[in-house]
Every structure is written in C-alpha cells, then in structure tokens.
Amino acid sequence: MSGFGSDITVNVIASIIASAILLALGFLSGKYRERHRFGRRLEEYDFYPYTVNRDNFPEFNLNNFRLGAHYFLRNNDPTAARQLIFIGEQNNVRTQLEPAEQKVYARLFDKYEGKKIADDTTEYLENFARITRLIGKSFPNTGIEILLHDLSNPSHSLVVLENNVTGRNLRDGTTNLVIDLKKRQLLHEDKLNYELKIGARRFKCTTIPIIRKEYGVVGAICINIDANYLTDEVIQSAEKVRAWFEAFCRVDMQLEENILSRDEYAKALKGKRHFKAGA
Secondary structure: OHHHHHHHHHHHHHHHHHHHHHHHHHHHHHHHHHHHHHOOOHHHOOOOOEEEOOOOOEEEOHHHHHHHHHHHHHOOOHHHHHHHHHHHHHOOHHHOOOHHHHHHHHHHHHHOOHHHHHHHHHHHOHHHHHHHHHHHHHOOOOOEEEEEEEOOOHHHOEEEEEOOOOOOOOOOOOOOHHHHHHHHHHOOOOEEEEEEEEOOEEEEEEEEEEEEOOOEEEEEEEEEEEHHHHHHHHHHOHHHHHHHHHHHOOOOOOOOOOOOOHHHHHHHHOOOOOOOOOO
C-alpha cells in the first residue's frame, strides 16, 4: 500500500512539473509571437542612433541611423523602425543624408507610415497643450511665460505659448533641447530652477520633459520667468508691486468647494488666513 501511495505521489509531482514546463513553454512562445508581431525596442539593436561621446553625453549618430534604415527596409520590425523614424525626424535627418540615402529613408518612412507617427504624437500631446494653455491663462501680465514644445518636429516645435516674454512665435523651433533632455535623463537630473543670461536679459526657467514609452522624449513644458522685469520694473514702486500681485491673484469666478484638510478647514472657519499663520 505504501508503494502504491509513493507511486501516486510521484505521479502528482511529475504532473505538476510537466504542467509547469508546459506553462513556461506557453509563456515563452507567447512572448516570441508577441515580439515577432510587435518587434523589439530600438535600444536592443547595435545600431541605436544615439551614442555616448567622450564626455559621457549622448549625441546623434548618423552612421548608425543609416544602418538602421537599411536594416528595417530588409527586415520587418514596426516597433523599432518607428522609433528610428521618430528619432530621425527629431534630428532633422533629411538635411543630413546624401541624396541616395534620402531615397532610402523616404522608402522607410513610407513602409512604416511615418506620417502617422507625428500625427499620433500630436494627438498624444493634446491634453498637455490644454494644461499648458490653462496654466498660462491663470497668470496673465506677470512676466511668467509657459509654453509647450512638440519634439516630434524640433524645427517647428513651439505649439503653445502663453504670456510671451521671449519674443518667440508659434511654430518656432528649438535647437539642442532634445539632446539636452536625453543627457539629463542619463544623469537622472531634472532641469529645474535654472538661470539663463542672454545679453542683458535674465530668466529663471524650468523645463519638464514629456516622456512616452514608445518613443522617449516627445515634448516639453517650459516655464520662463523674466527675472529682470520683476527686479527692474515691478519692485520699483508699491503701485507696480500691487498691480503685479493683483494680476497674479486675479480670478474669473468664485466657487463653493473645500480644498483644505479637515484640520485646516476648521482653523479657516476660526479665522486662519494662510498656511503659515500661527506657525
């Protein structure tokens, strides 16, 4: 009887092991089919078109881009190929390629419906555009500019601009913003509260990258404060300071809703006027 029990135990264990193996094989098979259908990430290929220079900063590698373009014309990989096209458009690659290579890129662009990549990114950024516009309209006439760059087309990237203090226009381009944001990603560094001095002009700035899993950095929200306007113009008189704060605190409507914690709400009803009062 004990031998019979041992046989049952062995059979059960064998069944469990077999089921686990079949499950693992099924999982790996599914992963293989998924990869075959959707492709690999561009970073998994040796010709990834960003390389790190001797200063440990990323830079666009045109030769690797060419290799990738030829490879994806011969071998189908929608995921990596579309990432390659996105990076090519970010770096204005058409102007860097020789005529023969431009034809290769044009074929690649058509094969993987490159036009839809830019359209898809524009659609993805629509909500960010609304956020940028509404934040900007919350602080008019304060010297605080907020804008949105669509980095799928760096040569015409500026798509939202509120409270203009830099003199730029919609559809203006950006130069090295893509590379700079990639560099900061590599360093795990935020582009926060930095100063820009351009001739006599001085700005306090923050740049917030918009990162999408499929393509990496696809956009950026930038806040530019005209520091000289505040120090040279606003602070010069009590009237101008008052006017600035009135613009900063301006409201268009009044609502009845509570945004305070329960404790702060009780204190507000008893007369507490701001978050540092009584601290």
